[in-house]
Amino acid sequence: MHEDRRFPPPSGLAAEANVTAAAYADAASDRIAFWEEQARRLDWGRPWTNALEWEPPFARWFEGGLLNVAVNAVDRHVDAGHGDQVAIHWEGEPGDTRTITYAQLKDEVCKAANALVELGVRAGDRVMIYLPMIPEAVFAMLACARLGAPHSVVFGGFSAEALRNRIEDARARVLITADGGFRRGRPNALKPAADEAAEGTGIERVLVVRRTGETVPFTEGRDVWWHDLVDRQSAAHTPDYFDAEQPLFILYTSGTTAKPKGILHTSGGYLTQAAYTHHAVFDLKPDTDVYWCAADIGWVTGHTYIVYGPLANRATQVMYEGTPDTPHRGRFWEIIQKYGVTLLYTAPTVIRTFMKWGEDVPAKYDLSSLRLLGSVGEPINPEAWIWYRDTIGGGRTPVVDTWWQTETGAIMISPLPGVTAAKPGSAQVALPGIAADVVDGDGVPVPDGGGGYLVLTEPWPSMLRGIWGDPERYADTYWSRFAGQGFYFAGDGAKKDGDGDLWLLGRVDDVMNVSGHRISTTEVESALVSNPQVAEAAVVGATDPTTGQGIVAFVILRGGAADKGPELAAELRDHVAREIGPIAKPRQILVVPELPKTRSGKIMRRLLRDVAENRSLGDVTTLQDSSVMDLISAKLPTSK
Numbered sequence: 001m002h003e004d005r006r007f008p009p010p011s012g013l014a015a016e017a018n019v020t021a022a023a024y025a026d027a028a029s030d031r032i033a034f035w036e037e038q039a040r041r042l043d044w045g046r047p048w049t050n051a052l053e054w055e056p057p058f059a060r061w062f063e064g065g066l067l068n069v070a071v072n073a074v075d076r077h078v079d080a081g082h083g084d085q086v087a088i089h090w091e092g093e094p095g096d097t098r099t100i101t102y103a104q105l106k107d108e109v110c111k112a113a114n115a116l117v118e119l120g121v122r123a124g125d126r127v128m129i130y131l132p133m134i135p136e137a138v139f140a141m142l143a144c145a146r147l148g149a150p151h152s153v154v155f156g157g158f159s160a161e162a163l164r165n166r167i168e169d170a171r172a173r174v175l176i177t178a179d180g181g182f183r184r185g186r187p188n189a190l191k192p193a194a195d196e197a198a199e200g201t202g203i204e205r206v207l208v209v210r211r212t213g214e215t216v217p218f219t220e221g222r223d224v225w226w227h228d229l230v231d232r233q234s235a236a237h238t239p240d241y242f243d244a245e246q247p248l249f250i251l252y253t254s255g256t257t258a259k260p261k262g263i264l265h266t267s268g269g270y271l272t273q274a275a276y277t278h279h280a281v282f283d284l285k286p287d288t289d290v291y292w293c294a295a296d297i298g299w300v301t302g303h304t305y306i307v308y309g310p311l312a313n314r315a316t317q318v319m320y321e322g323t324p325d326t327p328h329r330g331r332f333w334e335i336i337q338k339y340g341v342t343l344l345y346t347a348p349t350v351i352r353t354f355m356k357w358g359e360d361v362p363a364k365y366d367l368s369s370l371r372l373l374g375s376v377g378e379p380i381n382p383e384a385w386i387w388y389r390d391t392i393g394g395g396r397t398p399v400v401d402t403w404w405q406t407e408t409g410a411i412m413i414s415p416l417p418g419v420t421a422a423k424p425g426s427a428q429v430a431l432p433g434i435a436a437d438v439v440d441g442d443g444v445p446v447p448d449g450g451g452g453y454l455v456l457t458e459p460w461p462s463m464l465r466g467i468w469g470d471p472e473r474y475a476d477t478y479w480s481r482f483a484g485q486g487f488y489f490a491g492d493g494a495k496k497d498g499d500g501d502l503w504l505l506g507r508v509d510d511v512m513n514v515s516g517h518r519i520s521t522t523e524v525e526s527a528l529v530s531n532p533q534v535a536e537a538a539v540v541g542a543t544d545p546t547t548g549q550g551i552v553a554f555v556i557l558r559g560g561a562a563d564k565g566p567e568l569a570a571e572l573r574d575h576v577a578r579e580i581g582p583i584a585k586p587r588q589i590l591v592v593p594e595l596p597k598t599r600s601g602k603i604m605r606r607l608l609r610d611v612a613e614n615r616s617l618g619d620v621t622t623l624q625d626s627s628v629m630d631l632i633s634a635k636l637p638t639s640k
């Protein structure tokens, strides 16, 4: 799809925008002073003396400053008279709800903090959190933050084995979990996996939230119910103030290698950028907006844009426990209508799923409260972008395509909704105070129109401070590639268009090399889904004896489109050739019923490459649904 339209900000939004074009100029004139200005959004127990100490690749921001992250997210709003404002409209999957004001949130966080102290948690101790999307997940994270005890949240969909590896790597002594949560209309037990993971590790105490009410194994002496321990605590807790560089959390990323990386984030710089970017990119007006980030707390998006950014900014937000199709495919739109959601943040894979389900589903709901839509997690193809804006945003709302990573801690590249004329498919510009570029293999910036590797050329406040327990791997993974220039290597391919706007092209390991031409899997996918017969596509580069790599495409057809066999494949190949060029023609097109996705919604191209190259499948444990691979394999020609 060639989408050349530009979408300037709606004039009303631009006139009232939290952040205007002046921010770019401010930040350009003195980047450090700009971030100091943003840090003043927070309440500090003692101001910093040195804004940035940079001994590449190790940074310390706001040195000498003291703050309490939980106080910034909760107490200060209550103290300022906003205790009755709703912090969280929680919606359980079965339809039960809880409304939590800032005053109640403060009580819950203080009680949980006192409970953790009773369990022996002290500043610096790591606490594992393995919970469904329930309010206690937020209480638990903030209670840890209040105590200066870094949390490590493990997504509830991860296996016992994955949890155990993380417990061991973090050397945690306390685990917070639940009997289970509700998913796809059924209780989904967590406690058995938590037990299996904790067995034989350093975990001494397990705090268990009752959510589903199902009977679960319980180890006397080690396990304690949340409602027994937390509910009897005092709601008074005097916070300590911690160093700006106090570790706040460790979040493991499922990387390309077998051992997950424990990405370490600290307090002052992280919270500064979380709060600033949430304010700037979502244009949050705390008195009137209702914000909803539909991510899971187990991912960085949930950390920064459900917990820390929005709460630091006194947002009223929706939190939803379940899946978008339970009990029906209109659940998201029903929630938006019910709470009058104004700002929505979700992922392209979710948007494409909604496209697959058809426009008549959202059409049944009143979505007129929406004023801004955000996207995160992967490049958004122009079709999905336009569909999101038109079908969900009524053709009125800006769409902000936000590029960032677990490692960056907060949004780095995104349009500003009141400033940027948006280009569908492009994340466009580094935020004020952020320095990004695209360089060639030698680290030399490419001219406009060129492509290469995305790098971050200056340290930023919410940057990872390291990989937990492995400084060498940190230096090696992110800083060795362009050591000469001192650039952070993001692992993403990107190009600059004629205006200098940035287009993210997917992970570098997903960029194919076909006959010496660099072709992005994303570009080919985007071309395929611009064909009206295709709902979703995943493309991999499979080793090819003559061209280096050959392009293999896995496609899901839209409802109503028929698999016409070779005729369809030929049509789609020609379509791609028309959209990008003959060089991008897939060697092979396979129509499949589903695509293998991780639980965070990223397509697992590695598995598709295994299929395309006739290899036995690698590790499938991070798949959301491992039976998908059987469905795909069944579609394959038996021999090649």
Ligand code: 6R9
Pocket (backbone or CB within 6 Å): 253, 299, 300, 301, 375, 376, 377, 378, 379, 380, 401, 402, 403, 404, 405, 406, 407, 427, 490, 491, 492, 504, 505, 506, 507, 600
């Ligand atoms: C926040 C998050 C990071 C990787 C990143 C990139 C991809 C995220 C994107 C995007 C293009 C966007 N990514 N947002 N690619 N456009 N707007 O997703 O963190 O799970 O660590 O993933 O996701 O490839 O390198 P994380």
